[in-house]
Amino acid sequence: MEKLAPILQTIVVAKNRRSSLEFDEPSRSSDFCSGTGICRFNPYIERRSRTVWTCWYLRGYYIGKSLVQRKYYGSVASGLQKNPTFATLNLDDVNYFKGILGEKNVIQDEDRLATANVDWMHKYKGSSKLLLRPTCTEEVSQILKYCNSRRLAVVPQGGNTGLVGGSVPVFDEVIVNLGSMDKIISFDKVSGILVCEAGSILENLDAFLANEGFIMPLDLGAKGSCHIGGNVSTNAGGLRMIRYGSLHGNVLGLEAVLANGTVLDMLGTLRKDNTGYDLKQLFIGSEGSLGIITKVSILTPSRLFSTNLAFLACNDFFSCQKLLLEAKRKLGEVLSAFEFLDSQSMEMVLAHLDGTRNPLPSSLYHFYVLIETTGSDPSYDREKLEAFLLQSMEGGLICDGAVAQDTNQSSSFWHIREGLPEALSKAGTVYKYDLSLPVEKMYGLVEEMRLRLGQSAKVVGYGHLGDGNLHLNISTPEYDDSVLRKIEPFVYEWTSKHKGSISAEHGLGLMKANEIHYSKSPETVQLMASIKKLLDPNCILNPYKVLPQSVLH
Numbered sequence: 147m148e149k150l151a152p153i154l155q156t157i158v159v160a161k162n163r164r165s166s167l168e169f170d171e172p173s174r175s176s177d178f179c180s181g182t183g184i185c186r187f188n189p190y191i192e193r194r195s196r197t198v199w200t201c202w203y204l205r206g207y208y209i210g211k212s213l214v215q216r217k218y219y220g221s222v223a224s225g226l227q228k229n230p231t232f233a234t235l236n237l238d239d240v241n242y243f244k245g246i247l248g249e250k251n252v253i254q255d256e257d258r259l260a261t262a263n264v265d266w267m268h269k270y271k272g273s274s275k276l277l278l279r280p281t282c283t284e285e286v287s288q289i290l291k292y293c294n295s296r297r298l299a300v301v302p303q304g305g306n307t308g309l310v311g312g313s314v315p316v317f318d319e320v321i322v323n324l325g326s327m328d329k330i331i332s333f334d335k336v337s338g339i340l341v342c343e344a345g346s347i348l349e350n351l352d353a354f355l356a357n358e359g360f361i362m363p364l365d366l367g368a369k370g371s372c373h374i375g376g377n378v379s380t381n382a383g384g385l386r387m388i389r390y391g392s393l394h395g396n397v398l399g400l401e402a403v404l405a406n407g408t409v410l411d412m413l414g415t416l417r418k419d420n421t422g423y424d425l426k427q428l429f430i431g432s433e434g435s436l437g438i439i440t441k442v443s444i445l446t447p448s449r450l451f452s453t454n455l456a457f458l459a460c461n462d463f464f465s466c467q468k469l470l471l472e473a474k475r476k477l478g479e480v481l482s483a484f485e486f487l488d489s490q491s492m493e494m495v496l497a498h499l500d501g502t503r504n505p506l507p508s509s510l511y512h513f514y515v516l517i518e519t520t521g522s523d524p525s526y527d528r529e530k531l532e533a534f535l536l537q538s539m540e541g542g543l544i545c546d547g548a549v550a551q552d553t554n555q556s557s558s559f560w561h562i563r564e565g566l567p568e569a570l571s572k573a574g575t576v577y578k579y580d581l582s583l584p585v586e587k588m589y590g591l592v593e594e595m596r597l598r599l600g601q602s603a604k605v606v607g608y609g610h611l612g613d614g615n616l617h618l619n620i621s622t623p624e625y626d627d628s629v630l631r632k633i634e635p636f637v638y639e640w641t642s643k644h645k646g647s648i649s650a651e652h653g654l655g656l657m658k659a660n661e662i663h664y665s666k667s668p669e670t671v672q673l674m675a676s677i678k679k680l681l682d683p684n685c686i687l688n689p690y691k692v693l694p695q696s697v698l699h
């Protein structure tokens with residue numbers, strides 16, 4: 147990473163004054179350290195680092211920190227019972243797995259299982275007794291074939307960064323982690339098509355592509371630990387979606403293993419292939435409930451090096467919307483991110499994320515917007531952005547703002563937006579809702595929620611405005627059932643009434659499996675259940691997730 151000037155200078159878009167933005171030191175995540183002691187784990191920040199974290203750090207982070215404030219409400223809240231058709235693991239099973247994977251890839255160590263049984267937020271907790279780490283597709287196939295014949299339930303787990311309880315067991319499911327399957331199989335420079343194993347870490351793929359002059363079409367706060375297989379199986383969205391579109395468009399092919407061990411080779415590398423049903427699409431976003439994705443072929447765009455980032459303030463949400471419209475019109479193809487956060491989000495970050503400072507400290511504005519452009523002509527791109535910002539300022543759409551002058555400033559701006567999940571998790575218990583809504587309706591929900599909850603909770607709104615994706619987060623010092631009951635089902639009813647989706651990019655997981663009807667018709671849910679039963683008749687794959695038990699049994 148470039149060595150950066152300690153004192154940052156910022157062009158301020160505000161007409162008559164300069165911002166007092168001045169950092170004495172590079173604003174890095176204070177939760178990050180390398181080489182010494184225990185690192186505190188946060189998959190949601192440190193976007194520019196090349197470090198690969200392992201689940202071990204998760205423990206390091208939570209012990210003695212904020213675990214006490216959490217309460218598991220996975221299976222308890224869902225009122226689930228273990229499916230009686232499932233078997234319980236025995237010694238013969240463990241020995242069988244040792245026979246095919248070798249001792250070291252059959253993990254029964256309590257500490258490692260404790261980590262793998264709990265999600266990133268410490269909200270969902272299973273009690274699996276076994277973690278398997280296959281090293282190739284054939285091993286995944288043998289594992290699933292065996293589990294299917296024995297009726298052992300399985301939960302596929304990637305980087306375990308999910309936020310809806312999709313990647314952890316509910317009861318004693320066998321955890322299958324593809325972290326050892328992280329090879330790059332091929333990269334074609336002419337077409338930009340990358341083929342890799344599903345356990346590859348997103349950030350590592352992006353680093354590989356950077357050397358080739360390409361970029362991954364998706365970018366998430368969790369990039370340092372999430373796996374591409376997990377990204378694809380949850381149809382992750384993230385920060386670049388406004389520019390490069392969803393994984394349904396960028397994934398060109400897949401290899402997946404079905405519950406009975408059948409390996410489905412759909413690993414095409416063609417942009418055009420009109421030979422009937424496009425079955426790989428079923429696996430994208432199916433959250434490991436139809437099969438385990440083992441390889442991915444993905445279309446990657448050229449990496450453009452002229453990146454600009456503006457951190458802006460708006461007085462109201464209507465101005466944010468108009469700014470989006472204008473940005474799409476005037477910045478056109480160079481627009482690469484359009485994110486927003488409200489003043490409550492900013493307060494959260496400043497209060498709970500060490501080393502964060504407000505880039506526009508003279509006042510706390512109602513809304514903040516990050517606009518990123520990425521192009522190939524530095525002076526043209528910069529002028530284009532600045533002209534757009536000045537025009538927006540004169541038109542009253544923005545009331546203050548700063549444009550990053552170097553990568554260190556960009557990182558500090560991104561740190562505010564990407565640090566939000568961590569800031570919220572440190573503040574206490576957080577109730578998270580990842581929703582798609584028509585942009586003009588989006589903030590109405592945040593305001594209604596504030597009225598409903600009064601002083602009992604802090605209501606925070608941020609998200610990928612450019613994609614119509616709201617992250618509604620509600621924070622209380624401790625878990626509070628009465629707050630939860632005021633939020634749900636209201637939040638889902640409101641979203642459904644306004645033609646939104648109850649999951650924009652995080653999936654349904656365990657959290658929303660029973661709420662699917664708010665976004666899908668009964669006929670659609672029935673067809674989904676039929677597909678699930680066709681591909682996984684014993685329902686061993688990620689049971690209790692995505693679909694309600696009532697439609698499966």
Ligand SMILES: O=C(O)CC[C@@H](O)C(=O)O
Binds near residue numbers: 384566578617619
């Ligand atoms: O914290 C959340 O609710 C969203 C997490 C992630 O999707 C993000 O965009 O930062």
Ligand SMILES: [Zn+2]
Binds near residue numbers: 384609610617651
């Ligand atoms: Zn998001």
